[in-house]
Amino acid sequence: MDEQNPYQMPASGLGSASLENPEARLFKVSGIGLATFLGSLLAGGLLMAMNFRALGQPEKARKTILYSIAAFAGVIVVMFVLPESIPGVVFLIPQVVAMVQLAKQYQQSQINERRMRGIPTRSNWAAAGISLLVFLALMLLAIAAFLGWEALGVGVFQSILAAD
Incomplete structure (x- = not known):
């Protein structure tokens, strides 16, 4: 007699389900570097x-x-603390180098493994487009902050007018 226990857990593989999409296309390390160059650390990140x-690693x-x-x-x-005479490239190059190194350390092996299986990577054009959208969002945020400071009377123009 084959009686089943109604209180027994079902024998399904639900507990071992992976969040990874094995066919998902990943951005190349060069795309991450390009995004950092064009759109800041936020775009590369x-x-x-x-x-x-x-890769199924939401955390x-x-x-x-x-x-x-x-x-x-x-x-x-x-950037606000250091003198204005320091060129912007001094801030940009370390960001790009750091992000590329982090991408190599944490993702290069998975990118290579997927490429070996024939899964194409995402386009660097897509990386550039996303980075430009991030840059645009940052510029809009900076403009909003600037206008907010001006409206409060603590902005750049207020201090210039007060000096005259």
């Missing part, structure tokens, strides 16, 4: 997070976004 999500994706925001804020603070 966003592409890395998109790769982590496609790493979330941490990547948070670390990118923190690093971007740190760069902004350093």
